[in-house]
Amino acid sequence: MNKIQASRATLSSAVEPEDQVTYAWKSVNVTAYSKGRFIHRFLSRKNAVLNTKKIIDDVTGIARPGEMLALMGASGAGKSTLLNTLTYRVSRTLDVSGDLLINGLPFDSTLMSFLAAYVQQEDIFLGNLTVMEHLEFAAKVVMARGTKKALRKERIHSLIEELNLSKCQNTRIGIPGKKKGISGGEMKRLAFATGLLNNPPLMFCDEPTSGLDSFMSKNVVLLLKRLALQGRTIITTIHQPSSEVYFLFDKVMFLAEGRVAFIGSPADANVFFASIGAVCPANFNPADFLVSRLATQYEDLTPGAIPQSQFLSNVYERYQSSRYAKNVLDDIHESREAMVKKLRLSMTMNKFKNLHYAQPWRVQFSALLVRSFWDIIKSRELVTWKFLQTILVALVFGALYWNQGNDQDSVLNINGAIFISVMNLCLNNVFSVIHVFIEELPVFLREHYNGMYRVDAYFLSKTLVELPVHIILPIVYVSVMYYMVNLNPSYERFLWHALVQVTVANIGTSFGYFIGIITNDLSLALNCATPMIIPLILFSGFLLNIDTLWKYLSWVRYMSWFYYAMEALLVVQWDGNEYINCTRPQTTCPSNGTVVLGMFSYKTENFQFDLYMMGLMVILLRLFALSALQLRVMKKN
Template sequence: MRRQVKLEGRVTGVCRPGELLAIMGASGAGKTTLLNVLTHRNNDKLRITGDLFVNGRRVDPDTLTSRSAYVQQDDLFIGLITVREQLIFQAMVRMDRHLTYYQRMSRVDEVISELGLTKCADTKIGVPGRIKGISGGEMKRLAFACEVLTNPPLMLCDEPTSGLDSFMAQNVVAVMKNMAERGKTIISTIHQPSSEVYAMFDRVLLMAEGRVAFLGEVDAAYEFFSRINMPCPPNYNPADFFISTLAVQPGKEDGCRKAINMICDEFTKSEEGVNIEKAVKENSTEGEAEGYDSLVDVEVKKSPYKASWWCQFRTVLWRSWLEVIREPMLIKVRFFQVMAIALLIGIIYFRQQLTQEGVTNINGALFLLLTNMTFQNVFGVINTFCAQLPLFLREHFNGMYRTDVYFLSKMVSELPFHIFYPFAFVAIAYYMVGFTNDVVDFFICATVVILVANCAVSFGYMISCMSKNLSIALAIASPLIIPLMLFGGFFLNSGSTPVYLTWLKYLSWFSYGNEALLLNQWADVKSIACRANETCYPDGHAVLSFLHYESGTIAANIASLVALLVGYRALGLLRATREDL
């Protein structure tokens, strides 16, 4: 089985099954770009010409990607789940849908054993600086384990030894070597390998300035450079010698590029280079007459996803829930934050009476319920999607799950807390302040505050989906919230809203929430105490009339809050789906 690659006519190569091919070169030589071309990733700014051949048959990048695995340089995981849970997640969304749960779990156990992850199988992956987890070598092996679950015949690895010491790097390369010996084709970029690691490679591809400087057996590289009068010194790491020889050194750019072009030209004319070109042409011709093999003889489905929508949702929701409940400190901090603010409001407004001063104080306390639930929840979820954007993009473009699945899973996993916290907040503040002493009114107030909190969460989700990073999300959140708060009916009387800004009131959950809470508080109040020679509100209806809420209904405002809740989340979902976050 042979793989051929061409990049703008400047790179041509062949890799066979059972081989570990190492791509080496100085920084900027084009190693990662070559892998990205093979897997059709991050190529938006490149103009690519050439063909991909598998066993002599031309294939498109999507077909190659569906039957290969790409171990990227950065290890991106959810640090709060264990190694086994990570592999179970991968097995559920990446393996063929006809496989049973038992078969998937058997494959997970098999991969854990093969890659030496048994000791850390039930250890959390870890979050740097916060949660101690597995080691760097185990992290790299886990990255391999995620990719080999589907048993792909072709694997591409981008600098899998980056950041590891020589011993761990040798272990990782040994893993790749073992996979190659089982018949897989392994193509990997390597940065500064030790001499022991270099000796483990079957073949090496040396690149410089986007061109092939050498491609062939490891020992043949010595002979080639000796023939062009650039012999590797004895007792010298050959990898270091080749990389330094093919590097463009500062201050010597012209001389280095001239030497690189000479080396590349010599290789093209050499016996090795001629044989590669000949092998490419022969296999391309043979492939036209032969049938597809197991790698390319696959039906390209309209959907790139292996799992059904429901399976994706169930699996991503399971992982999201684990992520939420395994942040006990965050849960405790948010709980105590809610309790502390509720107690503070209750103490400041303790036992308000139905007097003229009490009207102002009660209205202020009601609006404080809305503002606290808004800012606490908007800024509590605003990093939900920004923080995990790189992980989402990688998993989404690997065909693991849909954008809407990820969005809905995150939303559902956090929903219980977005109901419990507002209810606990109202339960403490309601009777301390002295709102209406009626159980039905209490539950109406709690319902309104819960809906307001979830409207704020929806708004936070929308901002998070609109923003490419957390800094932008935090920068635009307050300027968007303040106008909605100003038209909430507390700072500006509802009847005084300028006509040309009336539309803002209909987008504000402050407006609907404030009106609903005021109606719930004052609609049944028949008498308000008043002193002589004092301008008074005689009853609750007068308060509502002054605020221009006398014709409103609680049901209509609750319905409007539900509409805003759904609307903001729908806008967030549409934005996420359109822009892939």
Template sequence: MNKFSKKLLSNRIWYNFVIVKFLKIKYVLKDNNYNSEYNSYNQGNWIQPYQDDSLAAYQSYNQKSSFTPVTLSWVINARAPEKLGKIDKLRDRIFGPPEDDPQDYKLILNNVTGVIQPGSLCAIMGASGAGKTTLLNILNFRDKSNLIIESDIRVNGRPVNLKKISQYSGYVKQNDIFIGTMTVKEWLTFQAFLRMGHSYSKEEKYDRVDEVIRQCNLIKAEDSYIGLGDTLKGISGGEKRRLAFATEIITNPPLLFCDEPTSGLDAYMAIGLVEVMAEQARLGKTIVCTIHQPSTQIYENFNVLCLLSEGQIAYLGPRSQAPSYFSNIGYNCPSNYNPADYFISILSIPSAYREEAVIGSQRICENFKQSSYQANILESLNMLHTNYYLENGDYDDETSGYNSSYFEQFKWLLWRNFINDIRTPVSSKILLIQVLFIGLFFGLIYLDLELDEKGVQNTTGLLFVTMMNVGFIFLFPILNVFIGEMPVFYRDQRDRLYSPLIYYLSKQVAELPKYLLMSFILITIIYWMANIRNDAGVYFSITFTFILMIQCSMSFAYLISVSTGNIEISTALAGPILIPLILFAGYFLNNDSTRAYFIWIKYLSWFYYTFEILMIELWTSYDFIPCSNPFNNVTTPGGTVLCKNARCFANGDAVLDQYAVKKVRFAMVEYRITYFADYFNESFGLFFPKIKAS
């Protein structure tokens, strides 16, 4: 290894090491700041609505249950900065943002306090813009959306942060996120083996999967594909929503958050899902969900109601007592009228008479602050914060890594990747057609090349155009597949299912056999049809070089897909980025002709190193290259006949000199390791800010 390549290798490895470490530190610091921000507001004077007498019936069951029942309590203030103009944004970039000015912020949640007991199925309701989703997201530490948050969120009286509450809770998102090629049972089995800890045996995990399938009424669909829209027919929307719920209860968490669980479902499916949730609440779990205008039958399945208006609590207490409470303050719900619709109608703020509606809403909220329900909340908060309880044991203060070993993660991720690839054969078939077409097309064009002065140009051109096509055809399929799985990846990272590194390695290993086979087919067809060189050693060396180049192209695909997170943007950017890398690879522009201020592009291009290696492997051992016609007669337009020496090469070294390729043996190993590690580290390093943003 020469001095330059040693320096290049050491500098690049050190650079990527520093970048990855910096991103890791940045991720940890942001996470800690985020958690401290969430727990900095109140010092302990707060939380809990009136508890329905029927909830006491669950206490005896809870003492026998396998989980610790939890009481969720909170006090929250949240505000959002007003939209800034372009001049203000430029000012903030140059001089930094000014000190906080209350007038520059919009109040989203205003001193929202509450408590939810075990056995509760709580519905957070309100008109659009009331703060329902914001409250739910803050309670489970997700998507703060640039809000300035002051909060004290506790479980059983103990302050929690993102890591701690993840031990207690599950979160069912409004949008269903699955790997559609898996069956319902396969999906839950994958979740069980990565979510459930080492204390459970293999048989117990399988039994838990069967139990959850029964609890969520998914028995008929357990062997059906989840589905990929029109591409692969799968289970219904209601079954998908129940599957999302089943995914979160696979570990039997005592606390569940659900964001609009019935949205997009018909009445029958929505009732079925809410009944499943109610059954889980009857087991002693605490379930909090946002819901928009439920039907009467759905509404009556909830036993706790939380009404929001303009970021304030309008009511928080037993659902059965809400009509009488509102009747006492002058709002009588008509008979045979859905109470949910009535409450939302009196709390909504129509734009036509906004001022009057805001005054009425403020009056309702002020009445609640003076009510016995609010007094019970404050009394319960004081009790919880001074004497927090844990009935059936305790949870660790910090998570101790993942629930499964790295080997277990790798095994199940590899299994999932293989299943997904086998059941979506369209991309593999298209890739095979491309490979066969390009191989046969190039093979016929360059059929039986002769090694003379023309053959030098033809063979070199064939190697380069093959390199270009290999780089392109193996890059774009990864962009589509990898970005398509990003929502699943980010969700799994929030749930700490597996390590990002293990996921990345499993994707590489799962994709490798397919791309190895395809590259082997392509190179074999072209190499022997064109009769590049009747030497098995050169054939395997060139094939291996192309395989390593494909690895670099795959890493580049991961890098650009993680950077953008969007298929259209990644596809649009890939071409313009690759063109300069190909231009400076040494074929279109001689290496000795590269201007000094562009030389850095050459060293960033894996095409440059690949072309250099291919040229060295092909031409190094050629001691003699025949010249078919050393003199060509050229007739000028004036009729003068000139004698011109043809461009002949004495041997392979002369060809390398012509293309300014330095004859360095083992360049393949040193450069390939450097650049494969480079793009690997860069694409893996970009996972950290993306995980935080998710």
């Protein structure tokens, strides 16, 4: 562990002068294209006339160590877009230009996760974990490589103390509106604690007071102020602060229509806007007054007042020629000069250049494995319910198809029991995985974007932890149903039957992950899954004689895991059966197992191929799901 990392891991939350950060942004522009960035580029080469919208227009600003800067403006002014740009999280559909500088130097986006914490508006955590368990996990993946366990624990305890989380440290975090847990204020403080684990010198917050009452809001801003006084640079968006809270900020940056209207101290803001004729009335909250005065829809009803568009143009012009704009440029220049002294930080920047995560893959993977394991253990009501549901469904099907014999009437019932079991095990997994995974996806996206772990470490750990459940439940189902229905009595055949059903269940799981990831929306996922699955069921060969189909369509069977599963299971059941008792002589009777298999064009010699194809499908669908997740995180939003 080098000197810098060691200092970050010390107990005190203060940021040492050598690690402090001046963050500047110069001539930043963000543009949205009406038809998307790539289509726009393509069409503009063909000289097509296309609409573009500047969301951020030539914005320059700076925040220095020990300062707390608030980005303010009316709704739609561009605060969130600017914050996302400053944190390298702007959507890839938008075009960004301009300079982002740390101590006067351009830097790589990967450095953000080492130097900055980003506390977002919505607090998203795994609701089953306690505050302490969450912090233990986060500390393992975000604290510097080589940090000893004891030091991690001490850091967690000091943050718990500092952020007043002691009372709820062993309380389940919960999910607002779904699972009871800690309060909104505690959740916000937990988000701060998570961000502060590696003692970053830079902190971004998006509307940290939203949803909190005025007392809690003030507490949160006071906390930010304390963190700034420890040498941090804090940049936050803020919505409707009280006047008391407004004057706690060292600097405010007002935006309107994506342009800078002002940057400076709250007191200077009043002076500046008063000089343009926007005088804050006495006993009025200046923050409320200025935000509404800068809104594009503002209507000035005083006689002779200029239109709002003209007022805003005046503001931009006056600001650009003001000493406040000049101060910003001077500060940016000065931060570059001071950079030479910040040798330690520039060394850090070089050190992290090719490093994307605080911890290596194996540490991320093992921490995620432990967390996913605890998450499953703590969702024991869900697991217990699934276990009971599996037994119940097996009992119901077992009772309906009870004790079949070896006669012509039993053939239909046995095949029906096998078909319905395949449907049940596969579809149950598809839909339950979609449900659970889509709920967890925002947690993953938040943590991944915060630079905590890689996509593959998350996906592999999740898959591995859930695997036992997806193996045990189908075995439980088959164990109950198989002997109730009285399927092929050979023990070996039972094992083959169980293996096929476990594989089918796991194909369902893989498919569920894939659909969940590509849709990222529960109702869309459910609506997509059904029409995708139905053709595959039809091409199982059980409900439709594939050989009678138009030959150009019959290949679809090779994409249907239901086809492989039904063929394999019927072979396990009927292969080698040389005599079926024909009880009704006047009717068509399958006299042996080969005839039964022939009815569906299933072939005994395909058995091995069916197993290989199903195994391949489990793996391929997981790989598709992993690739979809990789693409999903690249797209950002």
